[in-house]
Amino acid sequence: MRRVALVTGASRGIGRGIALELAREGWDVCVNYIQHQEAAESTVRDIQALGQNAVAMQADVADGEAVAKMVSQAAAELAPISLLVNNAGIAGQMQFQDISDEQWNRYLAVNLSGARNTIRAVLPHMLTEKSGCIINISSIWGLRGASCEAAYACTKAALIGLTRSLALELAPSQIRVNCVAPGVIETDMLEALGDEVKAMLVEQTPLGRLGTPEDIAYAVAFLASKRASFITGQVLGAEGGFIV
Numbered sequence: 356m357r358r359v360a361l362v363t364g365a366s367r368g369i370g371r372g373i374a375l376e377l378a379r380e381g382w383d384v385c386v387n388y389i390q391h392q393e394a395a396e397s398t399v400r401d402i403q404a405l406g407q408n409a410v411a412m413q414a415d416v417a418d419g420e421a422v423a424k425m426v427s428q429a430a431a432e433l434a435p436i437s438l439l440v441n442n443a444g445i446a447g448q449m450q451f452q453d454i455s456d457e458q459w460n461r462y463l464a465v466n467l468s469g470a471r472n473t474i475r476a477v478l479p480h481m482l483t484e485k486s487g488c489i490i491n492i493s494s495i496w497g498l499r500g501a502s503c504e505a506a507y508a509c510t511k512a513a514l515i516g517l518t519r520s521l522a523l524e525l526a527p528s529q530i531r532v533n534c535v536a537p538g539v540i541e542t543d544m545l546e547a548l549g550d551e552v553k554a555m556l557v558e559q560t561p562l563g564r565l566g567t568p569e570d571i572a573y574a575v576a577f578l579a580s581k582r583a584s585f586i587t588g589q590v591l592g593a594e595g596g597f598i599v
């Protein structure tokens with residue numbers, strides 16, 4: 356039987372790394388993106404080259420209707436989704452008093468309500484099957500707090516609350532819900548920080564380097580695998596010892 360994963364924000368960065376690693380583990384993948392269609396199609400081609408099925412689907416995760424459509428289209432083109440990875444996210448640096456209402460609401464809509472929208476859309480199938488796996492991508496900043504990233508850090512902390520609550524609520528249906536909290540990972544998201552800040556973050560990372568998308572993909576693939584079948588409600592740090 357084909358196993359299908361939905362990875363949000365899989366056109367680039369960590370999401371792309373997760374989608375490829377899941378394909379290596381035998382998953383077909385729905386590759387979600389918002390803007391970069393060519394990048395998403397390139398992820399799809401790389402998955403197909405690994406011998407798995409894949410489709411690219413545009414949807415803003417903040418738009419519940421668009422997400423519901425994407426999930427039913429993925430079921431029609433591949434098969435119903437049994438693994439959901441909530442990876443799509445936005446970040447930015449700004450002092451707390453300078454964040455506009457619009458910016459604040461957009462962080463909540465994408466980083467937190469986005470996860471609610473996808474989970475709501477995939478749950479009916481998982482509940483019927485009494486099986487499924489949900490993995491939310493949080494952040495070390497959601498565990499620790501982050502100066503000049505209050506909105507981002509709040510949403511990432513909230514994802515941990517969502518993970519633990521749903522793990523309890525969905526356990527009777529054998530649906531596992533876990534979280535991965537990446538450290539500082541070399542992707543486009545880091546570009547705005549500049550080389551000096553990046554070097555400082557490397558210094559603060561005991562393993563002495565930035566993480567790669569693959570570092571996070573391995574943690575996600577583990578939590579999605581049967582080796583993690585007794586693990587739910589957990590936050591797995593993949594962060595080089597940043598928070599010890």
Ligand code: NAP
Nearest residue numbers: 364366367368369388389390391416443444494540542544
């Ligand atoms: P990235 O390089 O900026 O990539 C973001 C991805 O999310 C892209 O695929 C983008 O699609 C997609 N996306 C953004 N907004 C979306 C929306 N509203 N709907 C659907 N897709 C959307 O980011 P990244 O560094 O890989 O981060 C991935 C996740 O890891 C995020 O949740 C981030 O908070 C978390 N994280 C990252 C780090 C880090 O150091 N990089 C650390 C901790 C946690 P398009 O290509 O179409 O724009």
